[in-house]
Amino acid sequence: MPADLFTPDAARDDAVAAPHGIRVGIGGWVFAPWRDNFYPRGLVQRRELEYASRHLSAIEINGTYHGPQKPATFARWAAEVPAGFVFAAKAPKWIVTSPRWRAQTAAARRFLEGGLEELGEHLGPVLWQAPLGHRFDRDDLAAFLDALPRTLAGRPLRHVVEVRDPSFLCADYLALARTHGVATVITDAPDYPNLADLTAGFAYLRLMRSRAGEACGYPAPELDAWAARARAWAGGAAPDDLPRVAPPDDPPAAAREVFVFFIGAAKARNPAAAMALIERL
Structure with missing residues (x-):
């Protein structure tokens, strides 16, 4: 969708399609280097979400x-995006950086019930990002996952855990996450564990290798490969070219929803990477 179809004086009302149930986006929408790059020259900052949500299909x-x-802030964000657009919500750092997640169950509930429901149909998965050095503690994580609400204002809640310590690369973690129906982030990153084991009925990817020297962040062959993998997950299959902890189970008959976010690295290139992937899909 060319940028010149959106000007500071004329908004678009249509949403970017999510073919095969694959949603693609970026982390956040306020970033100075995206101005006069992703965002057209002259676009006022208060309309950046409006613009981004009409060129991407999801934002974390x-x-x-x-x-x-504030609840009013979530309601305003929901009003600025088109039908079919989805937000993923990143859980607060004061919860996920705690060495004991089970001590944060009340805080987690306050976060979830503190206004997210105002996003309505635009609310997608909630991401719980374990920090570097946070090791897998089965009892601690089990108590936390047990306490997470599974619905919010009558809508299902989907939860995702991002692991950043090799101690999570074990069958015990996979079994625990699958028992609770909690997804695990599939990461393309140089510094974090990369695993493609699915632990829920949807896939959640955070791709962190954008390069400043690539106009679209990722080289074309890598974007082609990620598009093929996303289509495989969406269709119920399991790509066989990524690291896994365990062999894949028999693929389910039902299709999966897939979320792909280009995060960090050469951040200025991430919107271009997302749009290039959307074009491939």
């Missing part, structure tokens, strides 16, 4: 990680 909210948001 960064603001929920850094500080509390």
Whole structure:
């Protein structure tokens, strides 16, 4: 969708399609280097979400990680995006950086019930990002996952855990996550464990290898490969070219929803990477 179809004086009302149930986006929408790059020259900052949501099919909210948001803020964000667009919400850092997640169950519930319901149909998965050095503790994680609500204002809640320590690369973790129906982030990153084992009925990818020297962040062959993998997951299959902890189970008959976010690395290139992947899909 060319940028010149959206000007500071004329909004688009249509949403980017999510072919095969695959949604593609970026982390956040406020980033100065995206101006006069992803965002057209002259676009006022208050309309950046409006623009981004008409060129991508999902955004991972960064603001929920850094500080509390008011219900009115969530309602305003929901009003600015088109039908079919989805937000993923990143859980607050004061919860996920705690060495004992089971001590944060009340705080987690307050976060989930503190206004997210105002996103309505635009609310997608909630991401719980374990920090570097946070090791797998089965009892601690089990108590936390047991306490997470599975619905919010009558809508199903989907949870995702991002692991950043090799201690999670074990069958015990996979079994625990699958028992609770909690997804595990599939990461393309140089510094974190990469595993493609699915632990829920949807797939959640965070791709972190954008390069500043690539106009679309990722080289074309890598984007082609990620498009093929996303289509495989969406169709119920399991790509065989990524690291796994365990062999894949028999593929389910039902299709899966897939979320792909280009995060970090050469961040200025991430919107271009997302749009290039959407074009391939």
